Amino acid sequence: MHDVTAPLLRRRRLTAEMWVLGFQSPEIAAEVTAGQFVNLLLRPGPLLRRPFSVYRVDGETVEVVLKAVGEGTRQLLDLTPGDTLSMLGPLGRGFTFDPAWKEVALVSGGLGVAPMPLAARDAAAAGLRVCWVHGARTADDLCQEWTGDEVRWATDDGSRGLRGSVVDATPADVPQVLACGPNPMLAALAGRWPTAQVAIETYMGCGTGVCLGCAVPRARGGYDRACTEGPVYEAGSIRWAALPGHLHYEVASR
Amino acid sequence: MTLEVGRVQLRTPVMAASGTFGYGTEVPLLDRSRLGGMVSKGIFLHPRPGTPPVRIVETPSGMLNAIGLQGPGVDALLRDYSPQWAEWDFPVLVNINAETVDEYGELAARLDGAPGVAGLEVNISCPNVSQGGMLFGKDARLAAAVTGAVRRRTALPVWVKLTPAVTDIAEIARACEDAGADALCAVNTFVGMSIDLHTRRPRIAFGTGGLSGPAIRPMAVHLAHQAAKAVRIPVVGIGGITTASDALEFLIAGCRAVQVGTATFAEPRAIESVVEGIERYVSDNGYEDLDALPRLVEPESEAAPAT
Numbered sequence: 181m182h183d184v185t186a187p188l189l190r191r192r193r194l195t196a197e198m199w200v201l202g203f204q205s206p207e208i209a210a211e212v213t214a215g216q217f218v219n220l221l222l223r224p225g226p227l228l229r230r231p232f233s234v235y236r237v238d239g240e241t242v243e244v245v246l247k248a249v250g251e252g253t254r255q256l257l258d259l260t261p262g263d264t265l266s267m268l269g270p271l272g273r274g275f276t277f278d279p280a281w282k283e284v285a286l287v288s289g290g291l292g293v294a295p296m297p298l299a300a301r302d303a304a305a306a307g308l309r310v311c312w313v314h315g316a317r318t319a320d321d322l323c324q325e326w327t328g329d330e331v332r333w334a335t336d337d338g339s340r341g342l343r344g345s346v347v348d349a350t351p352a353d354v355p356q357v358l359a360c361g362p363n364p365m366l367a368a369l370a371g372r373w374p375t376a377q378v379a380i381e382t383y384m385g386c387g388t389g390v391c392l393g394c395a396v397p398r399a400r401g402g403y404d405r406a407c408t409e410g411p412v413y414e415a416g417s418i419r420w421a422a423l424p425g426h427l428h429y430e431v432a433s434r
Numbered sequence: 435m436t437l438e439v440g441r442v443q444l445r446t447p448v449m450a451a452s453g454t455f456g457y458g459t460e461v462p463l464l465d466r467s468r469l470g471g472m473v474s475k476g477i478f479l480h481p482r483p484g485t486p487p488v489r490i491v492e493t494p495s496g497m498l499n500a501i502g503l504q505g506p507g508v509d510a511l512l513r514d515y516s517p518q519w520a521e522w523d524f525p526v527l528v529n530i531n532a533e534t535v536d537e538y539g540e541l542a543a544r545l546d547g548a549p550g551v552a553g554l555e556v557n558i559s560c561p562n563v564s565q566g567g568m569l570f571g572k573d574a575r576l577a578a579a580v581t582g583a584v585r586r587r588t589a590l591p592v593w594v595k596l597t598p599a600v601t602d603i604a605e606i607a608r609a610c611e612d613a614g615a616d617a618l619c620a621v622n623t624f625v626g627m628s629i630d631l632h633t634r635r636p637r638i639a640f641g642t643g644g645l646s647g648p649a650i651r652p653m654a655v656h657l658a659h660q661a662a663k664a665v666r667i668p669v670v671g672i673g674g675i676t677t678a679s680d681a682l683e684f685l686i687a688g689c690r691a692v693q694v695g696t697a698t699f700a701e702p703r704a705i706e707s708v709v710e711g712i713e714r715y716v717s718d719n720g721y722e723d724l725d726a727l728p729r730l731v732e733p734e735s736e737a738a739p740a741t
Contacts, residue, residue, distance in 0.1 A: 389456065
């Protein structure tokens with residue numbers, strides 16, 4: 181684990197609301213695997229760090245994807261190239277890949293696209309064929325960047341791809357699924373692919389296993405820490421009803 | 435900067451607060467040679483699953499949490515952590531919790547003489563449990579009963595962690611001192627609530643949570659000062675300490691040492707910079723050591739402007 185003072189190198193727009201920020205962070209770029217996250221701290225800024233799945237890695241650059249959902253993310257989007265922040269990572273346990281699958285579907289909804297480019301990289305390295313499945317509310321909300329051998333889209337309004345959920349857009353016979361998105365989407369996916377690997381988003385305090393704030397309810401009883409035992413879990417091992425349906429961040433930290 | 439506080443030998447005056455340092459095995463990057471000591475995550479006699487999510491939300495300059503004292507129980511603590519602590523060169527106090535006075539005593543007896551346990555921090559101030567917790571800390575007779583029950587069952591140093599949710603912290607502080615406490619820790623989190631406007635539900639699943647962070651610091655400094663004035667035993671200041679100057683406020687207010695908590699979540703090395711800043715302040719001002727640090731200049735009683 182590293183605490184890197186990372187300058188912002190570049191920024192690009194993914195959708196009307198989603199942005200990619202690229203930070204120079206060589207130690208983390210060299211180590212991070214798909215599904216792991218970094219915890220970002222701005223000073224001056226909010227009291228706590230904000231966790232982000234690593235989106236892409238390019239040389240020494242670590243990319244994260246975000247929406248302005250609250251004060252912390254708004255301040256991150258206000259950064260200009262050269263501004264620095266503290267990047268702690270890589271954190272958590274990411275996806276695992278088994279060449280025996282032959283093929284894998286990477287299924288994401290909205291911001292859940294965040295861990296998928298690295299998942300595609302690591303899947304390809306494991307010799308797997310990659311089916312990229314991505315959904316959002318409308319065509320304008322879809323992340324257009326994708327990697328793999330095949331792509332399928334889904335939108336709530338049918339403006340692009342299947343009208344419906346990404347779960348319905350996922351090939352029924354795919355041997356393994358890796359997914360990330362809103363909890364209700366992951367819960368639906370768990371019903372069909374209980375052995376899928378899902379990356380779960382929670383509120384976090386520390387990101388390093390200390391505060392026990394990022395509790396993930398397990399089917400066997402009790403709670404795990406998304407930051408340490410997760411954020412990637414087997415879908416069928418989660419007590420989905422005990423997780424919040426949506427996270428709301430709109431708290432000004434002032 | 436080694437010092438003795440409440441029969442515990444601290445390496446520096448800055449400790450890690452309970453619930454913000456796990457069992458000492460989790461916090462990365464920190465140079466532990468600067469750590470005065472630590473208090474482990476609150477433990478009960480038996481394992482507890484803790485509260486459902488959402489457990490933690492950020493609020494203006496603060497953090498609300500309701501973890502519900504999730505923990506493996508004292509048997510697992512003795513098996514998995516106490517042998518490790520015995521190898522460490524800084525003291526580990528165990529934060530103990532119970533639903534009854536007798537259970538506090540039982541827990542103290544179980545930890546008495548355990549390897550690596552330098553003392554107990556008796557938690558009579560947790561706001562996030564449905565039984566016991568803060569209720570013991572709000573009543574001077576109950577606070578004394580718990581302190582006495584622990585005192586009778588262990589030879590370990592006994593520190594008592596006070597709640598801010600009282601009318602007169604001096605009364606509680608004196609009751610704990612009279613019942614045999616070696617030191618007091620002031621203060622635990624303040625009960626708070628934050629509401630999600632989308633769902634009209636509390637943002638913390640438990641309903642309420644404990645507020646920590648810089649938002650509570652002025653209130654915590656005041657309460658620690660009140661407690662320190664009321665007793666002869668040392669008081670350890672806690673509440674929103676992020677920098678050395680925050681810590682120095684508590685020390686000048688009459689505390690012998692401090693605990694850093696929430697700040698560690700954002701900056702795993704926060705304790706290092708607090709210790710270094712205190713050392714710098716002490717040497718820059720020509721004080722021989724921390725004991726030479728002058729105390730608070732109390733306002734004149736006739737400070738009100740003349741009419």
